[in-house]
Amino acid sequence: MSRFAPEHLTPEQIEEQSAVYGPFTQAVRDLVDAAIRTELGGDDIRAAQAAVEAVTARLREREIEGALGVTFSEDGVGRPWGNAVIGLRNAVAPPLVVEKAEDGSRVWSQFHLGAAYEGPPGCVHGGVASLVLDQMLGQAAGAGGRPGMTATLQVHYRKPTPLGPLRAEAWIERTEGHKTWARGELTGPEGLCVEAEGLFILPRWAREPADAETRPGFFE
Numbered sequence: 001m002s003r004f005a006p007e008h009l010t011p012e013q014i015e016e017q018s019a020v021y022g023p024f025t026q027a028v029r030d031l032v033d034a035a036i037r038t039e040l041g042g043d044d045i046r047a048a049q050a051a052v053e054a055v056t057a058r059l060r061e062r063e064i065e066g067a068l069g070v071t072f073s074e075d076g077v078g079r080p081w082g083n084a085v086i087g088l089r090n091a092v093a094p095p096l097v098v099e100k101a102e103d104g105s106r107v108w109s110q111f112h113l114g115a116a117y118e119g120p121p122g123c124v125h126g127g128v129a130s131l132v133l134d135q136m137l138g139q140a141a142g143a144g145g146r147p148g149m150t151a152t153l154q155v156h157y158r159k160p161t162p163l164g165p166l167r168a169e170a171w172i173e174r175t176e177g178h179k180t181w182a183r184g185e186l187t188g189p190e191g192l193c194v195e196a197e198g199l200f201i202l203p204r205w206a207r208e209p210a211d212a213e214t215r216p217g218f219f220e
């Protein structure tokens with residue numbers, strides 16, 4: 001795990017960054033959608049490519065090494081901004097905004113998957129459905145105070161998931177020591193599409209924080 005570390009930002013600084021990077025990332029998502037769906041061709045596309053390459057070169061003038069990782073502020077609130085499902089700075093992420101019950105018993109999200117997530121024509125790619133549910137089950141475990149890494153994930157595709165507005169929900173089924181079993185489902189306007197169950201395990205490096213060789217900065 002390359003970056004799982006504290007970062008001392010005030011709530012105001014976090015708000016400021018999110019106000020800058022959130023809309024920027026949304027603009028990149030729109031670009032991806034437009035790139036898939038545009039009917040322009042020839043010189044228009046070559047000109048668009050040059051413009052996109054110029055923006056990319058400008059952004060690369062100052063960049064970090066590797067991925068964004070997960071940073072934590074002093075209050076312990078994490079910022080998984082590079083996450084492939086919920087990352088505020090990740091244009092690949094839909095992104096899901098995950099809500100949780102006050103007692104931590106459930107998490108849910110209403111979101112939209114467009115052309116960038118297509119598998120079968122007009123439908124969500126099975127791997128994307130699995131990606132979303134992996135994240136949701138993981139967040140259900142975390143919301144219940146049982147964070148962990150996915151050890152197993154079993155996915156049941158009940159019917160094709162249409163692109164468009166969707167809802168995902170997940171909850172903890174049972175726990176045993178450092179193991180947590182979670183379940184979840186993905187529904188479309190016509191009802192249940194995908195169900196999943198998974199085992200989440202608090203990894204050894206988190207169970208034994210005294211192990212200074214393997215623990216990440218977050219635990220120091």
Ligand SMILES: CCCCCCCCCCCCCCCC(=O)SCCNC(=O)CCNC(=O)[C@H](O)C(C)(C)COP(=O)(O)OP(=O)(O)OC[C@H]1O[C@@H](n2cnc3c(N)ncnc32)[C@H](O)[C@@H]1OP(=O)(O)O
Pocket residue numbers: 134135136137138139142147148149150151152199201202203204205206
């Ligand atoms: C504050 C702390 C933060 C913690 C962390 C948070 C992460 C923030 C996530 C946010 C939400 C993201 C949601 C997306 C979730 C992902 O996408 S996670 C990415 C995909 N998953 C992975 O890459 C996991 C890769 N595997 C591993 O890291 C390790 O094998 C595991 C699963 C953490 C287990 O590691 P370990 O605890 O060091 O292993 P070990 O002590 O040998 O085994 C512990 C127990 O688990 C069992 N076990 C181990 N592996 C398996 C398996 N695959 N199947 C069944 N049983 C297994 C063992 O048999 C053992 O059982 P007992 O003997 O205790 O009964």
